[in-house]
Amino acid sequence: MRKSILLTGVAAVFTLALAGTMPVAKAQDLIFLSTQLRPIDEAQKVRDVILKGAPKTSYVVDEPSPFTVRMKAEVEANKHTISLVGALHGELQPLLPMGALDPIDDVAASLKDRGIPAGLMELGKLGTGKQMYIPWMQATYVMVVNKKALPFLPAGADVNALTYQQLAEWGKAMNEKTGQRRLGFPVGPKGLFARFLQGNLYPSYTASMVTEYRSAEAETMWNDFKAVWAQSNPNSTSYDFMQEPLMAGEVWVAWDHIARVKDALQQAPNDYMVVAPPAGPKGRSYMPVIAGLAIAKGAPDRKGAAELIAHLTKPETQLITASEVGFFPVVNATLPATLSPGVKLLAEGVAKTQTAKDAVVALLPVGLGDKGGEFNKVYVDTFQRIVLRNEPVRATLDAQAEVMRSIMAATKAPCWAPDKASEGACPVK
Amino acid sequence: MPTSRWLPYLLIAPASVFLAVFFAVPLVQTIVLSFDGGTAGLWGNYQRMLGDLNFNASLRNTFMLVLTVVPLQMMLAIGMGLMLQKMQKGRDVVLWIWTIPLGVSDLAAGLVWLAILQNTGYLNTVLFHLGVIDGPTAWLNSETPVTLFIAVVVAEIWRSTAVVLVIIVAGLQLIPKEFGEAADIFGASAWQKLTRVTLPMLKPSLQSALILRTVLAFEVFAAVYAIGGRNIPVLVGEAYVWQRENQNYSVAAAYAVLIMVISLAATAVYLRLLRQKPEAQA
Numbered sequence: 001m002r003k004s005i006l007l008t009g010v011a012a013v014f015t016l017a018l019a020g021t022m023p024v025a026k027a028q029d030l031i032f033l034s035t036q037l038r039p040i041d042e043a044q045k046v047r048d049v050i051l052k053g054a055p056k057t058s059y060v061v062d063e064p065s066p067f068t069v070r071m072k073a074e075v076e077a078n079k080h081t082i083s084l085v086g087a088l089h090g091e092l093q094p095l096l097p098m099g100a101l102d103p104i105d106d107v108a109a110s111l112k113d114r115g116i117p118a119g120l121m122e123l124g125k126l127g128t129g130k131q132m133y134i135p136w137m138q139a140t141y142v143m144v145v146n147k148k149a150l151p152f153l154p155a156g157a158d159v160n161a162l163t164y165q166q167l168a169e170w171g172k173a174m175n176e177k178t179g180q181r182r183l184g185f186p187v188g189p190k191g192l193f194a195r196f197l198q199g200n201l202y203p204s205y206t207a208s209m210v211t212e213y214r215s216a217e218a219e220t221m222w223n224d225f226k227a228v229w230a231q232s233n234p235n236s237t238s239y240d241f242m243q244e245p246l247m248a249g250e251v252w253v254a255w256d257h258i259a260r261v262k263d264a265l266q267q268a269p270n271d272y273m274v275v276a277p278p279a280g281p282k283g284r285s286y287m288p289v290i291a292g293l294a295i296a297k298g299a300p301d302r303k304g305a306a307e308l309i310a311h312l313t314k315p316e317t318q319l320i321t322a323s324e325v326g327f328f329p330v331v332n333a334t335l336p337a338t339l340s341p342g343v344k345l346l347a348e349g350v351a352k353t354q355t356a357k358d359a360v361v362a363l364l365p366v367g368l369g370d371k372g373g374e375f376n377k378v379y380v381d382t383f384q385r386i387v388l389r390n391e392p393v394r395a396t397l398d399a400q401a402e403v404m405r406s407i408m409a410a411t412k413a414p415c416w417a418p419d420k421a422s423e424g425a426c427p428v429k
Numbered sequence: 430m431p432t433s434r435w436l437p438y439l440l441i442a443p444a445s446v447f448l449a450v451f452f453a454v455p456l457v458q459t460i461v462l463s464f465d466g467g468t469a470g471l472w473g474n475y476q477r478m479l480g481d482l483n484f485n486a487s488l489r490n491t492f493m494l495v496l497t498v499v500p501l502q503m504m505l506a507i508g509m510g511l512m513l514q515k516m517q518k519g520r521d522v523v524l525w526i527w528t529i530p531l532g533v534s535d536l537a538a539g540l541v542w543l544a545i546l547q548n549t550g551y552l553n554t555v556l557f558h559l560g561v562i563d564g565p566t567a568w569l570n571s572e573t574p575v576t577l578f579i580a581v582v583v584a585e586i587w588r589s590t591a592v593v594l595v596i597i598v599a600g601l602q603l604i605p606k607e608f609g610e611a612a613d614i615f616g617a618s619a620w621q622k623l624t625r626v627t628l629p630m631l632k633p634s635l636q637s638a639l640i641l642r643t644v645l646a647f648e649v650f651a652a653v654y655a656i657g658g659r660n661i662p663v664l665v666g667e668a669y670v671w672q673r674e675n676q677n678y679s680v681a682a683a684y685a686v687l688i689m690v691i692s693l694a695a696t697a698v699y700l701r702l703l704r705q706k707p708e709a710q711a
């Protein structure tokens with residue numbers, strides 16, 4: 001009996017001692033949770049360089065899926081540890097129906113002099129009337145061309161102003177002369193191919209993302225793209241980040257997000273060119289990617305979070321962010337001439353994309369709530385059926401348009417650029 | 430100290446609570462979630478699952494993988510176990526080497542085979558030096574479904590035969606030597622000895638190994654995902670995609686319930702087919 005009391009006592013003391021050595025999260029810690037700038041070296045740059053001069057912050061990174069789960073958990077448990085959230089527009093969207101975001105019209109008002117474009121601030125409202133996030137950084141998708149591919153350009157084609165037909169011909173020439181298909185797209189499980197279809201391909205042919213989903217122009221578009229795919233490296237269905245196949249020489253012409261080709265450009269800047277994406281009959285469409293800063297509802301330190309937003313949107317900080325991690329400023333700030341060569345190539349490519357004569361802006365989807373993933377699935381499934389499985393174009397488009405209609409009806413999301421504004425849910429003609 | 434009547438229950442209480450909290454409750458929650466079809470009604474999620482683009486392919490691939498991998502592994506494991514029985518010197522070392530894959534995670538095993546089989550991988554390097562191929566050859570993309578399937582089968586066999594082997598080795602050690610010796614005295618050939626003596630006595634172990642391996646095989650995911658990505662959909666892979674990319678937890682739950690039902694059915698089949706008659710049990 002005495003032995004058991006002694007044992008219990010020892011166990012209790014031991015447990016208490018262990019508990020005492022555990023670090024206890026102080027309630028005043030300003031926690032900044034971000035899905036961007038995740039790789040260790042980028043996160044260190046954020047902590048050491050970008051956050052210098054800001055209030056004391058704990059910078060935590062998470063992948064998009066666990067990020068959403070964590071925010072949901074905090075809302076449902078009503079226990080809030082995160083004050084500031086930094087994520088892509090598409091990742092902040094599902095937080096809105098969860099009630100995880102705090103309206104920040106006051107913060108927006110204090111940043112009026114920064115010169116953030118009105119279009120971006122409008123995106124930051126996520127379809128509501130209130131400011132839900134402040135734009136933090138922007139990026140876009142570009143085409144990276146290995147200079148080895150240039151001799152195979154079709155006659156009369158300008159690499160900075162290609163059409164999709166010229167792209168297919170170029171791919172065919174490379175295939176015939178080098179025996180390998182050298183075009184590449186990120187169609188892997190974590191690739192951003194859905195954004196290519198939504199932001200580049202569809203608007204270039206149909207001047208729309210949703211309404212003209214099954215139009216005759218869309219049919220032409222898919223048939224033209226089949227020709228491009230026939231000259232694309234079949235390993236594209238495994239590519240998540242195009243920098244790897246570019247660096248391996250498997251692919252000479254790639255489309256991807258600027259952050260996912262940066263390593264290839266930094267490693268060998270003299271080997272590459274960054275150009276605007278190809279154009280279709282209705283223009284040269286591109287999709288700007290916006291990362292935003294939002295304050296969590298019930299944040300433990302709202303004031304600190306607001307100060308952190310002010311710090312991160314300062315022109316000086318935005319320029320440091322651009323030169324360190326290759327995401328471009330949202331505020332009025334001219335990029336210095338001392339950028340690293342890889343980032344400089346990207347900056348030039350982005351400028352060419354945004355200032356092309358026939359440029360068309362296709363915005364990220366707005367108002368889809370947590371159906372953003374299923375919205376992307378409609379496009380990728382259409383690609384799988386028409387291009388990979390060779391199903392009849394018209395029948396597939398009609399079937400997929402039905403799925404699109406049900407998503408629009410469920411979310412009641414009104415149309416966004418390049419579609420014309422609509423009353424009520426965006427229709428699919 | 431007099432044994433309290435409650436002592437056995439108290440002793441298993443921590444494990445039971447653990448299982449209840451981390452297993453039973455999430456299981457029930459998943460089943461409930463899969464029936465939460467919102468506006469589409471009770472079976473909404475199942476209808477979406479069945480109508481999905483990749484459903485038929487994922488079902489077919491999963492069954493093909495199970496029906497190919499499990500029989501091959503059982504034969505391999507029985508052969509390896511019998512070989513181990515005949516060995517005296519070095520038996521422990523060989524057994525240890527053969528069970529190394531047990532310590533390797535599914536995903537790591539998949540990545541190892543990806544490194545071997547990808548365009549610029551070790552296999553192609555060897556073949557190139559032997560002059561069999563003249564450049565990086567693709568084995569693992571959507572245009573080579575047969576070699577992709579074979580690659581996944583090889584990786585799965587490499588990775589998980591050890592699970593079955595360990596059970597078979599334990600079962601073989603339980604067979605009394607006298608039966609084998611009696612068979613030899615009566616002039617049985619090696620094949621007769623295997624089929625008339627060893628395998629029937631191995632039935633309980635075979636049953637355990639088959640049930641365990643088959644249920645795990647229906648949940649094959651990480652190795653397939655590493656090697657084939659989206660090119661070879663399987664049931665758990667589809668559940669993963671629905672939860673992570675499409676952010677629709679309910680349809681993912683429907684897939685999980687489907688896998689559970691298939692596993693339960695397979696277990697029931699094995700229990701029936703491999704049951705021991707009461708007289709045969711010692």
